[in-house]
Amino acid sequence: MPSPVADRPGLLIRDPFRYSDVTLIIPPLLVECLVLFDGVNTELDLREQLFRLTGDIRTGEVGRQLAETLSRSGFLEDEVFRQMREARRGEFIQAAWRQAAHAGSAYPAEAQPLRETLGRYMDHASEPVAPRSGLCAIAAPHVSPEGGWQSYRAAYSALWPEYGDRTFVVLGTSHYGEPEHFGLTRKPYRTPFGDARTDPGLVDWLAARAPGTATVEDYCHAIEHSIEFQVVFLQHLFGPEIRIVPVLCGPFARSLQGREDPEADEGVRRFLEALAEMAEREGNRLFWVLGIDMAHMGRRYGDPFVAQAGEGVMAEVAERDRVRIETVLEGDRQGFWELVKQNGDDLKWCGSAPLYTFMKAVPGARGELMHYEQWNIDPQSVVSFGGLAFRK
Numbered sequence: 001m002p003s004p005v006a007d008r009p010g011l012l013i014r015d016p017f018r019y020s021d022v023t024l025i026i027p028p029l030l031v032e033c034l035v036l037f038d039g040v041n042t043e044l045d046l047r048e049q050l051f052r053l054t055g056d057i058r059t060g061e062v063g064r065q066l067a068e069t070l071s072r073s074g075f076l077e078d079e080v081f082r083q084m085r086e087a088r089r090g091e092f093i094q095a096a097w098r099q100a101a102h103a104g105s106a107y108p109a110e111a112q113p114l115r116e117t118l119g120r121y122m123d124h125a126s127e128p129v130a131p132r133s134g135l136c137a138i139a140a141p142h143v144s145p146e147g148g149w150q151s152y153r154a155a156y157s158a159l160w161p162e163y164g165d166r167t168f169v170v171l172g173t174s175h176y177g178e179p180e181h182f183g184l185t186r187k188p189y190r191t192p193f194g195d196a197r198t199d200p201g202l203v204d205w206l207a208a209r210a211p212g213t214a215t216v217e218d219y220c221h222a223i224e225h226s227i228e229f230q231v232v233f234l235q236h237l238f239g240p241e242i243r244i245v246p247v248l249c250g251p252f253a254r255s256l257q258g259r260e261d262p263e264a265d266e267g268v269r270r271f272l273e274a275l276a277e278m279a280e281r282e283g284n285r286l287f288w289v290l291g292i293d294m295a296h297m298g299r300r301y302g303d304p305f306v307a308q309a310g311e312g313v314m315a316e317v318a319e320r321d322r323v324r325i326e327t328v329l330e331g332d333r334q335g336f337w338e339l340v341k342q343n344g345d346d347l348k349w350c351g352s353a354p355l356y357t358f359m360k361a362v363p364g365a366r367g368e369l370m371h372y373e374q375w376n377i378d379p380q381s382v383v384s385f386g387g388l389a390f391r392k
Contacts, residue, residue, distance in 0.1 A: 001300060004378070013075060016176055018101075018223050019084040020074030029053055030066055037076060043067070092222040097195060098187040102225050106144050107232060111192045118236040121149040122156065134391035135160070136365055137288035137358060139351075140233070141385035142173060142226035147375045154371035154387030156233050163287050164238030167199055167245060169275075171354040172226030172291040174218075174248035180265045182210070183218030183248035189231045194240025196231050202245045202278065209274035213267030220248050226291035234289065245286075247275075249353040256345055261337060262356060275361035288390070290358055292351025294321050295374075298381030301348055307382040309374035314382050318374065320347060321384050329367035329388070333359040351385075358390075365390040 003012045003025045011031045014023045026034065032053060036046050046063040050056075070076050074084045092098075103109040108117055140155035141148035177183050184203050188195040207214045221227070227246045234242050252262035263269035279286060295317050298307030307314055324347075327336040333356060340352045359365070372386040 013073075015074060016223065017085075017088070017219070019081065019088045022073040022075075024069065024073055024075070030062075033063075033066065037067075037070065039077070088222070089219045092219050093217050095187065097190040098185060098221055100189075100191045100228060101223055102228055103192055106146075106225065106229070109192055114192045114232070115236065118145075118233065121145060122153050122236070135163070135389065136284075136286075136362060136392050137290065137367075137390040139290035139292055139355070139358075139367075139386075139388040139390075140230060141293055141387075142229050142291040142351075143293050143375065143377070143383050143385055145229060145232075147377065147383075148373070148385055151371045151373055151385050151387040152229075152233060155389065156237060156387075158370065158387075158389040159237060161238075164242065166285060166287040167202070167243040167282070168230075168234055168287050168289050169245045169247065170227045170230050170289045170291065171247050171249055171357055172224060172230065173293070173350045173354055174220050174224060174250045175226070175350065176223070177218065177220045177248055177250035178215075179251050179253035180213065180262075180268050181218075181250040182206075182214045182271050183220045183224075183250070184214055184216045185218065185221045185246060186216065187221070189228065189244060189246065191228070191232050191235060191240070193232070193235040196235060196240065196242050196244050199243055199245050202282075206245075206247075206271070206274050206278065209277075210267055210271035213265075213271050218248060221246065224248055230289050230291045247357075249357050252353050252356065255337070256341055259341075261334075262353075263360070272357060272360045275357065276363070279361045288358055288362060290351070290354045290388075292354050292385070294324075294347070294349050294351060294384040294386065296348040296350060296381070296383055298378075300378055300381035306380045307376075309376050309382050314374055314384075317347060317382075317384065318372070321372070324349070325369055325372070325386065325388070328355055328359065329369060331359060331363065331366050333363070362390070362392070364392050367391075 001012050003010045008025050010028050011026045033049050047060055071078055071080050074081050108114040138155040138158055141151045174183055186198055186200040186203050188197050207216045255262045263272055297303055324339050367388050367390040370387040374382050374384045377383050
């Protein structure tokens with residue numbers, strides 16, 4: 001992403017998988033050299049490019065320093081990177097629990113400050129408007145709680161106290177997961193509140209029904225925020241030892257690129273059928289929670305324009321969002337996916353896979369939009385999201 005540091009322009013590079021803890025800012029001149037690190041070009045090609053850019057023949061040391069810095073930081077596909085990757089994945093597999101990856105950054109790292117923060121977000125929440133009977137799911141954002149607290153409040157205020165006895169099937173966006181794959185884990189989710197217990201029986205049953213498509217102990221759980229934020233809110237409402245089935249939904253990339261539905265992929269079809277069978281068998285013992293955001297617009301997301309919440313192009317985005325939301329609320333899975341596929345999903349909804357997965361698993365659900373909003377995640381970029389409640 002463009003460097004956010006005013007006196008250090010260039011390109012900021014970091015590893016979302018957290019194999020590497022390093023953050024680099026590449027100066028503008030050297031940014032143009034990064035395309036040469038493709039496994040084909042040589043050090044001589046790099047020196048020639050630097051000479052063309054600078055006119056200085058003394059470029060060998062600069063090129064070597066750039067290559068060494070990228071390698072040492074874990075940003076080249078070499079042995080250093082492979083060792084970092086294997087070490088991180090191995091640590092996650094061996095861990096007894098899934099650590100709170102975003103505590104201390106997206107929300108407080110200690111229980112009492114976190115309780116006070118979430119209490120402030122949920123303050124003045126009205127008595128649940130959804131009926132006690134029939135409520136089966138909510139959809140909340142996975143954007144930073146600081147930016148999306150009104151939508152979190154709208155979604156979680158729909159829950160009645162007695163829902164705390166259910167097992168929460170949490171469908172989260174897998175931002176970095178493999179397309180046409182679902183990530184599972186048996187590990188408890190540890191937060192400042194305590195450990196949310198994962199139901200290993202349901203996890204193993206799902207994995208057995210879709211081998212190769214459902215990945216148990218998917219490393220993406222170690223870094224992903226879309227489920228973590230939901231767990232924190234659920235624990236705030238119902239106590240730390242809630243029961244969960246955390247499912248990360250990878251993008252349905254083949255479907256977006258073609259004309260077929262997501263379940264045209266055999267593995268996706270088996271997993272969706274397994275979820276639907278589990279939903280039917282477990283009935284009201286389950287409650288579904290979706291961690292989803294909607295449109296991603298502006299410079300941060302590759303658009304050639306500056307986006308401002310509620311203004312200009314974002315007013316048009318709001319209208320298009322609402323059309324998509326309406327198909328979801330009506331349970332029109334096919335209509336929703338046709339809208340997502342238009343223009344290759346130029347709205348860049350990162351919650352489309354969990355939504356489609358839920359509609360396939362619980363086809364009788366119908367919903368209500370509790371809140372919709374847009375938020376400038378930075379001065380040039382906007383994310384949209386909302387709070388939804390579903391009942392059978």
